[in-house]
Amino acid sequence: MxxxxxxxxxxxxxxxxxxxxxxxxxIDLDAMERNLAAMAAFAHAQGLRLRPHAKTHKSAAIAQLQRAAGAVGVCVQKLSEAEALAEQGVPDLYISNEIVDPAKLARVAVLAGRVRLAIAVDSHLGIDRLAAALKAEGTEVDVFVEIDVGQGRCGVAPADAGALALRVVSHGLRWAGLQAYHGGAQHLRSAAERKAAIEHAAGAVRAAKASLALAGLACPLVTGAGTGTFALEAASGLWGELQCGSYVFMDRDYADNHLGPEPLGAAPVAxxxxxxxxxxxxxxxxxxxxxxxxxxxxxxxxxxxxxxxxxxxxxxxxxxxxxxxxxxxxxxxxxxxxxxxxxxxxxxxxxxxxxxxxxxxxxxxxxxxxxxxxxxxxxxxxxxxx
Missing domain, CATH: 2.40.37.20 (D-serine dehydratase-like domain)
Structure with missing residues (x-):
């Protein structure tokens, strides 16, 4: 074989x-392609950018199909994922996670010379080390400040977003906006629970944008959202880019979510x-x-x-x-x-x-x-x- x-x-x-x-x-290719088309159509109808999460499929071929369907690029969680997909020709990648190790950041700087690259930050140390690595290599990346919107994982408090973004700008880095992903909301079973979680996340985004305004900075983009909640983020008017990943395959756990008596907004029912x-x-x-x-x-x-x-x-x-x-x-x-x-x-x-x-x-x-x-x-x- x-x-x-x-x-x-x-x-x-x-x-x-x-x-x-x-x-x-x-993979049932017919079903997958219908999923790709449905999400792309939703994002287009809502006037939103679509940047699917490739940590789901880990495949350059599927990433290219998503781009052909309208995605601006894909997300990854690890630098090595970005390197593997770039090696296979995927040209636009966002590492939606923090990297603070200098050796890894040196690899980030090298990769940024080959593809359009973005990365998330949530610390002064991470920003300083990123800036040093990029300066040494002479390359650039888009930089998103991650805020904690309820996950209790990575991200700064919304009130601290302005200070961190100023640090990004002070180094001459490309300030790109806010990373605001609530992973914990994706598998809350009831539609009401997911709605409440994203309402809380939306409040955090508003607070972060207010912090940016006090620092004299605009917010070019808010990126986030997942397969379980994307219609809620879209309906908020705050998010400009969707990072849904599992929709491409739709595993059992996501299918166990209850949609409620009506679809959420204009989202595909399933x-x-x-x-x-x-x-x-x-x-x-x-x-x-x-x-x-x-x-x-x-x-x-x-x-x-x-x-x-x-x-x-x-x-x-x-x-x-x-x-x-x-x-x-x-x-x-x-x-x-x-x-x-x-x-x-x-x-x-x-x-x-x-x-x-x-x-x-x-x-x-x-x-x-x-x-x-x-x-x-x-x-x-x-x-x-x-």
Missing amino acids: TSVAGRRAPARVGDPVAAIDTPALV FEHALFVKSQVISVGAAHAVVDAGHKSHAIDSGMPKVWQGGFEFRNGGDEHGILTPVLHTEPGAAALPSLGDTVWLIPGHCDPTVNLHGSYVGVRGGLAQGVVETVWPVDARGCLT
């Missing part, structure tokens, strides 16, 4: 779906599941079946995967195995189990770390039942932790 990153790929272009080896990371782990039944007991996809093939930080159109519950069987039991059965054998050799499609609980477990994607055109392998893509930024 085709080699991807020096390893045996699970399929070849032209193979039927049935020939894909297991376990394998499979995105389609487009990322799957193909598995195969390798053993059958009296009341359960076992597939060959354990947690070495799908992340379990957000819970177990969901069985796609199967009527079965997935239980953790360890590194190499998943255990299937019928849903809502009352006695052993009350519902038919899959047979030895049957294909079972799994929807990962969390797409980002699941992708990081695989070396390649198998892109299928024509659906999971009768489709054909159209492409095999490497996961370019797999394992990029630094």
